[in-house]
Amino acid sequence: MSAHTSPAPAPRRGRRPGTNTTRQAILTAARARFAADGFTKTTIRRVAADAGVDASLVMQFFRSKGELFAAVMAVPAEALTRFSAAFEGADDGLGERVVRAFLDVWEVDARTSEPLMAMLRGAIVNDQVNEQLREFLQDRLLVAAIASRDADADADDAMLRAGVVSSMLVGLVVGRGIVGVPTLIGAEREKLIMLVGPAVQSVLVPAPPTTDDKGADRP
Known part of the structure; x- marks a missing residue:
């Protein structure tokens, strides 16, 4: 053969x-x-x-x-784009757009919510993950806010506002997804957006200073 x-x-x-x-x-x-x-x-x-x-x-x-x-951290890149897109457009309704986008990323889409919740749980017990998560959230909010809202904004003021909004939104997710506060778990998503949106709006888009009718600019 x-x-x-x-x-x-x-x-x-x-x-x-x-x-x-x-x-x-x-x-x-x-x-x-x-x-x-x-x-x-x-x-x-x-x-x-x-x-x-x-x-x-x-x-x-x-x-x-x-x-x-x-x-x-196994978070899809489109989640970052989706959240940053919330800052686009007019000032009106910005707070509600940001809260809705945040809840979409953290609660609606399993591809993003599962790794993010895992990261959040890890941050509670791990100092290094805690620091990474804190810096990451604040940086994303800060970059999005400055780049798409006001390129001339004061950096320190923008950092403070981003930190406040980060704390508010993360606190909401912790209450609903980790601590399990009954009233938060039972609340409809749109109701939460309507409640939290104006608070976020007031931080991200502060009202302009006003003067009284009697001449506040007088010496």
């Missing part, structure tokens, strides 16, 4: 070899760097150096530090 040669295997299709490995190396390096330095101090360049790649390659996979953090 004569020997015969098996046909060569067909070439593989799809992503070129090494893409998934490189992406995973970046995520591994970022996870360690975020854990060690927190969100604010971590930079794309440091993550790239830890992963042994160029910073431009990190940006090819992840368009910003926020999206990189989201990927590390």
Whole structure:
């Protein structure tokens, strides 16, 4: 019986070899760097150096530090875009838009709500995760607020307002999803948006100062 040669295997299709490995190396390096330095101090360049790649390659996979953090925490990038989009448009109704978008991300879409709730639960018992979550939420609110509302806004004032809104919204999620406050669990989502929206509105869009009719500008 004569020997015969098996046909060569067909070439593989799809992503070129090494893409998934490189992406995973970046995520591994970022996870360690975020854990060690927190969100604010971590930079794309440091993550790239830890992963042994160029910073431009990190940006090819992840368009910003926020999206990189989201990927590390298994939060889909579109969740960040959806939340930032709430700041677009007129000032009227901004508070309600922000609350609705926040609840959408944290409660409606399972792809985002499950990892976010896991992160929130971890933040309660883990100081490093607590710091990452706090900085991440405030940074996203601050960046969105300044970039899409007022590029000339005072940074310190914007940071304070972002921190207040972050605390309000996270507190609402904790009350509903972790502590389980009966009145919050039983409340309809739209009712909560109507209640909390004006409070968020007053923080993000403060009323302009007024003067009295008797001449407040007089010496």
